[in-house]
Amino acid sequence: MEVSFTVNGKPTQVEIDPAETLLSTLRDRLRLTGTKEGCSEGECGACTVLVDGRPVDSCIYATGAAAGRAVETVEGMARDELGRALQEAFVAAGGVQCGFCTPGFVTTLVSVLRENEHPSEDELRTALAGNICRCTGYSQILDAVAATVAGRAAR
Amino acid sequence: MEMELRTVDSLDAALDVLADRGADCQVLAGGTDVMIQLARGEIAPAVLLHVENVPELQGVSANGATRIGSLVTHRALAKGLLGPRYRALAEAAGTVGGLQTQSVGTLGGNVCNASPAADTLPALLVHDAQVALRGRAGSRTVPLEEFVVGRRATTRRPDELLTEIVLATPPECTGDVYLKVGRRSAMEVAIVGLAMRLTFDGDDVTDARIALAAVGPRPLRSPAAEAALIGSRLEPRAIETAVDAVLRDISPIDDLRGSADYRRRVVPGLLERAAGICAQRAGRTPEHEE
Numbered sequence: 001m002e003v004s005f006t007v008n009g010k011p012t013q014v015e016i017d018p019a020e021t022l023l024s025t026l027r028d029r030l031r032l033t034g035t036k037e038g039c040s041e042g043e044c045g046a047c048t049v050l051v052d053g054r055p056v057d058s059c060i061y062a063t064g065a066a067a068g069r070a071v072e073t074v075e076g077m078a079r080d081e082l083g084r085a086l087q088e089a090f091v092a093a094g095g096v097q098c099g100f101c102t103p104g105f106v107t108t109l110v111s112v113l114r115e116n117e118h119p120s121e122d123e124l125r126t127a128l129a130g131n132i133c134r135c136t137g138y139s140q141i142l143d144a145v146a147a148t149v150a151g152r153a154a155r
Numbered sequence: 156m157e158m159e160l161r162t163v164d165s166l167d168a169a170l171d172v173l174a175d176r177g178a179d180c181q182v183l184a185g186g187t188d189v190m191i192q193l194a195r196g197e198i199a200p201a202v203l204l205h206v207e208n209v210p211e212l213q214g215v216s217a218n219g220a221t222r223i224g225s226l227v228t229h230r231a232l233a234k235g236l237l238g239p240r241y242r243a244l245a246e247a248a249g250t251v252g253g254l255q256t257q258s259v260g261t262l263g264g265n266v267c268n269a270s271p272a273a274d275t276l277p278a279l280l281v282h283d284a285q286v287a288l289r290g291r292a293g294s295r296t297v298p299l300e301e302f303v304v305g306r307r308a309t310t311r312r313p314d315e316l317l318t319e320i321v322l323a324t325p326p327e328c329t330g331d332v333y334l335k336v337g338r339r340s341a342m343e344v345a346i347v348g349l350a351m352r353l354t355f356d357g358d359d360v361t362d363a364r365i366a367l368a369a370v371g372p373r374p375l376r377s378p379a380a381e382a383a384l385i386g387s388r389l390e391p392r393a394i395e396t397a398v399d400a401v402l403r404d405i406s407p408i409d410d411l412r413g414s415a416d417y418r419r420r421v422v423p424g425l426l427e428r429a430a431g432i433c434a435q436r437a438g439r440t441p442e443h444e445e
Contacts, residue, residue, distance in 0.1 A: 018160035019193050041191050054258040060190040064160040065205055130253015
């Protein structure tokens with residue numbers, strides 16, 4: 001079957017299997033390999049992308065369900081002002097070690113910070129409960145968010 | 156045989172497909188359970204009926220009873236869509252997976268999936284939830300207790316779609332809560348989930364509801380425990396009697412997340428804490444800490 005949606009703003013049509021996951025479509029058909037496959041069961045958040053601005057685990061999201069919607073991946077975050085600021089803050093704060101979880105964290109955080117410019121640390125920790133990082137211990141990631149929030153406030 | 160994905164944009168269209176091929180259909184909303192079951196080979200439907208765009212299943216109406224569209228997401232509930240009288244449901248929805256699951260996972264999906272550990276079910280049970288079902292042959296409304304009948308088993312007929320979850324309006328001086336035991340508060344299947352709703356007249360409990368998840372094949376209420384609290388002032392003896400009643404009603408098993416023995420051991424603490432929080436939220440005993 002054929003599905004049409006936008007990916008990072010670009011109108012996209014793609015031929016898919018009916019039960020295909022958005023993760024598989026993005027990586028294997030559209031060659032957008034920034035989105036990572038971790039657990040494949042909606043537990044780890046490595047594959048997080050935004051669908052109409054909402055963070056979803058693309059490993060358990062049907063591509064067919066994205067028809068007519070706007071999909072944003074980490075590749076798009078590089079062209080998004082907030083996304084770019086977050087990525088730079090991750091690097092500066094040491095929030096990236098092996099880097100496998102980073103695309104999922106960045107996309108999740110973009111959705112969180114678009115909705116709430118000044119989340120409390122508690123709100124942030126809750127919002128990130130679906131993203132697992134096995135390197136940083138999360139502190140550097142929270143530091144990166146704090147720096148991003150402060151940077152936006154300073155502008 | 157190749158699976159087929161059918162996306163429908165209206166309730167009529169959904170009911171037509173179900174009338175025609177209901178037995179071959181798996182309804183797909185946010186997909187957070189269905190897509191995993193597909194990947195594991197646990198289900199192999201001929202048709203995936205994608206209902207996420209059906210407008211009639213969205214939103215909440217509070218004209219008398221509170222009617223929650225089956226597509227309302229956990230995220231919307233967790234953010235307090237229903238207001239302070241249904242805090243148990245907001246708390247339960249806020250512990251279903253992480254933000255990614257809550258963003259697209261739906262209340263109707265959690266009900267129809269009928270997991271023994273479903274977080275929202277105890278919270279719905281303490282609010283006398285009923286589910287509204289529609290099919291080409293007609294509509295019916297059934298108590299949630301009679302709808303979820305076993306592990307992953309409901310009385311939904313193949314041609315029916317769950318359209319709404321209907322909650323009774325709680326009386327004045329009522330407090331409710333959902334508490335979950337898990338290794339983490341979110342992103343964790345409950346080891347035990349407990350919802351409670353208490354109504355007071357002065358210090359006296361006049362109505363009590365207690366429901367638990369992950370302690371048997373399906374979430375259940377404990378009428379004997381409720382009876383033990385009604386007429387009490389939550390004195391230790393009443394709590395103990397209620398705990399004993401719950402422990403008689405449940406049938407926990409050993410699994411990856413916890414042993415049956417552990418599940419029994421956490422019940423007393425959970426029940427006592429829940430009672431204190433309900434009392435506080437009902438405006439009683441402000442000395443209790445949440």
